[in-house]
Amino acid sequence: MVVLVAAIPLLFVVYSSFELSQAQWIGLWSSRLPGLLWNTLSLAILVAIGCFVLGVSTAWLITRRDFVGKRLAVWLLVLPLTIPTYVFAHIYTVMLDDEGWLGSVWLAVFGSSVPMPDLYNVFGVALILSLAGFSYVFLLVRAALMRSNVVFEEAARIHGATPLQVFARISLPLLRPAIAAGLAVVMLHVLSDFGAVSMLRYQTFTLSIYLQMSGRFDFQAAAGLSLVLVSLSLTFLVLERFFRSRQRYYSSGQSRAVRPKHATRGEQLLIWGWLGLVALFAFGLPVAWMLVWTWHAWIEQHITREFWGYVFNSGFVSFSAATIAVVLAFPIGLYHARRPTLSSNTFLHLSNVGFVLPGPVVALGVITFVLATMPVLYGGFIALVMAVVVRFLPLAVQSQEASMQQLTPSVEQAGRILGAGPLENLWRVTLPMIRGGLISAWVLVFIDVLKELPATLLLRPIGFDTLPVRIWIEASEEMLELAAPAALMLVVGTFPAIWVMMRGEMAKRQVE
Amino acid sequence: MTFLKRFSYLASGIVAIVACSVAGVQASDDELIVYSGRSDKFVRPVVEAFTEKTGVKVVLHTAESTALLNKLRLEGGRTPADLFLSNDAGNLQLGSDAKLFRAVSKDIASAIPSQYRAADNTWIGLSARARVLVINTNNVEKGELQSVFDLADPKWLGRLGITNATNESFIAGVTVYLEATDRGQTKAWLEGLKANINGGVFSKHSHIVNAVARGKKDAGLVNHYYIYRHLAENPNAPIAIVLPDQGENDFGIAWNVAGIAVTKHSKKLELAEQLIAFLVSEEGQKMFAEANREYPTREGVPAADMVPPAGSYKVAGVPMSALGAKRNTTIDLLEEVGMP
Numbered sequence: 001m002v003v004l005v006a007a008i009p010l011l012f013v014v015y016s017s018f019e020l021s022q023a024q025w026i027g028l029w030s031s032r033l034p035g036l037l038w039n040t041l042s043l044a045i046l047v048a049i050g051c052f053v054l055g056v057s058t059a060w061l062i063t064r065r066d067f068v069g070k071r072l073a074v075w076l077l078v079l080p081l082t083i084p085t086y087v088f089a090h091i092y093t094v095m096l097d098d099e100g101w102l103g104s105v106w107l108a109v110f111g112s113s114v115p116m117p118d119l120y121n122v123f124g125v126a127l128i129l130s131l132a133g134f135s136y137v138f139l140l141v142r143a144a145l146m147r148s149n150v151v152f153e154e155a156a157r158i159h160g161a162t163p164l165q166v167f168a169r170i171s172l173p174l175l176r177p178a179i180a181a182g183l184a185v186v187m188l189h190v191l192s193d194f195g196a197v198s199m200l201r202y203q204t205f206t207l208s209i210y211l212q213m214s215g216r217f218d219f220q221a222a223a224g225l226s227l228v229l230v231s232l233s234l235t236f237l238v239l240e241r242f243f244r245s246r247q248r249y250y251s252s253g254q255s256r257a258v259r260p261k262h263a264t265r266g267e268q269l270l271i272w273g274w275l276g277l278v279a280l281f282a283f284g285l286p287v288a289w290m291l292v293w294t295w296h297a298w299i300e301q302h303i304t305r306e307f308w309g310y311v312f313n314s315g316f317v318s319f320s321a322a323t324i325a326v327v328l329a330f331p332i333g334l335y336h337a338r339r340p341t342l343s344s345n346t347f348l349h350l351s352n353v354g355f356v357l358p359g360p361v362v363a364l365g366v367i368t369f370v371l372a373t374m375p376v377l378y379g380g381f382i383a384l385v386m387a388v389v390v391r392f393l394p395l396a397v398q399s400q401e402a403s404m405q406q407l408t409p410s411v412e413q414a415g416r417i418l419g420a421g422p423l424e425n426l427w428r429v430t431l432p433m434i435r436g437g438l439i440s441a442w443v444l445v446f447i448d449v450l451k452e453l454p455a456t457l458l459l460r461p462i463g464f465d466t467l468p469v470r471i472w473i474e475a476s477e478e479m480l481e482l483a484a485p486a487a488l489m490l491v492v493g494t495f496p497a498i499w500v501m502m503r504g505e506m507a508k509r510q511v512e
Numbered sequence: 513m514t515f516l517k518r519f520s521y522l523a524s525g526i527v528a529i530v531a532c533s534v535a536g537v538q539a540s541d542d543e544l545i546v547y548s549g550r551s552d553k554f555v556r557p558v559v560e561a562f563t564e565k566t567g568v569k570v571v572l573h574t575a576e577s578t579a580l581l582n583k584l585r586l587e588g589g590r591t592p593a594d595l596f597l598s599n600d601a602g603n604l605q606l607g608s609d610a611k612l613f614r615a616v617s618k619d620i621a622s623a624i625p626s627q628y629r630a631a632d633n634t635w636i637g638l639s640a641r642a643r644v645l646v647i648n649t650n651n652v653e654k655g656e657l658q659s660v661f662d663l664a665d666p667k668w669l670g671r672l673g674i675t676n677a678t679n680e681s682f683i684a685g686v687t688v689y690l691e692a693t694d695r696g697q698t699k700a701w702l703e704g705l706k707a708n709i710n711g712g713v714f715s716k717h718s719h720i721v722n723a724v725a726r727g728k729k730d731a732g733l734v735n736h737y738y739i740y741r742h743l744a745e746n747p748n749a750p751i752a753i754v755l756p757d758q759g760e761n762d763f764g765i766a767w768n769v770a771g772i773a774v775t776k777h778s779k780k781l782e783l784a785e786q787l788i789a790f791l792v793s794e795e796g797q798k799m800f801a802e803a804n805r806e807y808p809t810r811e812g813v814p815a816a817d818m819v820p821p822a823g824s825y826k827v828a829g830v831p832m833s834a835l836g837a838k839r840n841t842t843i844d845l846l847e848e849v850g851m852p
Contacts, residue, residue, distance in 0.1 A: 201715060463571045473552050
């Protein structure tokens with residue numbers, strides 16, 4: 001049932017693309033596809049590399065070394081998640097302008113003879129998307145590192161391996177599920193990203209689909225392209241599963257918690273140098289920009305009572321959608337983690353569809369479905385929540401499943417042996433054990449729904465504006481400065497959610 | 513355990529709230545719902561004035577024109593929208609062609625000259641924008657640029673600012689040039705333009721004006737109001753407007769209109785027409801156009817102070833409906849040339 005709902009947009013796409021004649025397919029194939037494929041794939045690979053470097057290095061430093069201001073560092077590395085890619089892209093193009101903050105620094109340092117870095121190419125887009133996405137890898141790898149067993153690393157050290165060897169041959173392979181899950185989330189974001197690519201005019205599948213739909217009203221071609229995009233993403237996900245499925249890691253009973261080493265003074269400096277650099281570009285600069293323009297808006301009294309209404313709407317949608325998504329994702333994740341069969345695989349991949357389809361396509365699919373089957377709901381809050389849940393369900397599935405895979409089945413079996421029924425077992429053993437995964441699933445969905453734009457724009461009830469909608473409305477008349485308060489509010493609004501996630505972790509560690 | 517308990521309380525709370533809102537937001541009887549593809553900032557003051565006058569509430573549902581048009585089409589008879597507002601005559605005409613709108617009664621429509629509304633009155637143009645050139649007065653002599661077609665001259669290599677080819681205004685402009693000249697000439701022009709800009713296009717009109725003001729570029733192709741928006745904030749910026757193609761045999765300046773239409777399935781026809789009647793009245797026209805320094809379409813209502821008055825220059829004689837009918841032809845040509 002859940003999967004069926006998630007597959008609605010796919011059905012819509014397949015149905016629409018049936019209307020595409022063979023000649024049109026051939027035309028599409030020869031004229032657009034090669035370029036789009038190359039653009040999309042090269043971007044995906046660059047972003048994967050960027051997120052891997054940024055995410056794994058920072059997570060490693062945070063979990064394995066003790067240094068001053070560690071909690072602050074964690075926050076700074078998670079918070080970039082709260083900034084939508086379109087805001088990122090805009091802020092960076094403005095700052096790299098001659099008169100922008102970074103542009104003037106560049107001119108002062110290098111003079112005008114060295115050309116300023118240009119964002120309007122694959123490297124620029126990859127940089128923006130890496131900064132906006134590496135936190136997913138950071139979060140999942142960090143969680144895995146904290147749970148992971150140091151016994152193996154110590155054993156390797158005792159047998160004479162150098163620290164680098166240990167990292168490359170023990171820690172990295174052990175981290176593979178977490179890294180794969182993190183990168184999968186990042187990849188799905190890249191494939192479905194609309195904000196940064198449209199701002200920087202980099203033609204990927206998503207942008208091209210959108211242009212087909214909005215410029216030409218050509219649903220069929222858009223659906224055809226979507227179908228290719230979906231196949232591409234599913235191939236990629238199946239590959240990721242394949243590489244992951246050959247190993248299964250359970251933490252054993254005799255695990256010991258990681259004791260981070262104290263960093264020396266020199267190390268502290270180096271650590272903060274690197275973390276500070278990452279945090280500065282991924283969070284510090286954009287937020288400083290927002291603060292400056294919010295201050296301007298405040299002085300000029302652009303922040304009215306309606307603004308707080310948008311804040312409430314955003315929070316309400318995100319809260320409901322995150323809760324529903326976590327509940328819905330649970331059976332899919334559990335089923336697959338415990339009985340990885342063909343059908344569970346299919347369910348899992350189908351549930352991913354919402355994420356790889358461009359937002360406007362998901363929205364149109366949901367509109368068509370709701371109008372055809374339950375028109376009462378149309379135009380209401382439910383249709384909107386349904387669309388965003390469909391879009392972000394995979395996030396919830398991914399992070400729940402990652403934590404379920406690490407939960408040793410023998411613990412559950414023990415519960416059953418001791419006489420607990422399946423439900424009681426679920427309630428008293430499984431759920432508490434994967435609490436961390438549930439919480440981070442909830443927070444990840446919450447954050448993404450908070451930032452969601454294209455589907456909300458189409459499906460929101462009349463007069464129901466959210467913060468991203470307002471950002472879009474201000475930006476569409478080329479006055480993005482006016483959007484700064486809304487962007488800042490998104491960041492501030494995510495604080496409580498992330499705090500809940502962090503506090504859950506703290507409590508857990510104390511118990512252990 | 514406490515965590516799980518709290519979680520389940522929360523979940524049931526949510527379910528309750530959601531269940532309450534199943535019915536959705538129902539519009540009351542004396543409320544108009546407008547699907548608006550135009551910036552809230554420009555529309556809100558006008559509809560607020562209308563509400564004050566008539567007591568009829570207006571809810572603006574703002575999104576992209578094309579997305580809203582798709583939505584109207586999918587919704588069919590269930591649409592809650594009473595009116596559709598767009599910045600582009602092309603979109604309005606596409607909606608008319610898809611039979612999404614209903615004709616406005618003649619005595620209201622006739623306030624606007626016939627070239628700025630649909631032939632069957634299914635949409636009414638409310639304000640117009642002119643496609644003009646902006647130059648840096650330090651680097652470009654007056655009279656050096658006479659026509660938009662001059663921009664294809666190799667001497668402008670690296671000196672031009674234009675938007676990317678997916679921009680609504682850019683497409684509408686090219687459609688007018690295509691209709692006013694012919695395919696061969698327009699194609700050659702686009703190719704020259706493409707060579708001159710050398711890959712460097714702008715995503716925003718305001719960035720073009722900014723670049724010209726700072727001497728990074730010498731000339732740009734923009735909508736007229738962006739120039740005055742810049743001048744309002746920087747009165748001493750070294751930029752000037754150039755009204756192109758004004759010679760005796762030239763085709764004139766490309767115009768595009770923002771307009772409004774009543775949806776076919778609106779149940780509040782009377783109120784909707786009341787709003788349109790206000791928007792085409794002198795008072796409404798002045799407010800609607802002046803908010804963005806555009807030209808009121810009603811004759812005899814002046815534009816904002818600095819803007820060159822309508823009628824003081826020649827406007828291309830291409831009917832607005834062509835902007836919708838020929839849009840795909842233009843996009844095909846742009847793709848054939850490979851305009852970035």
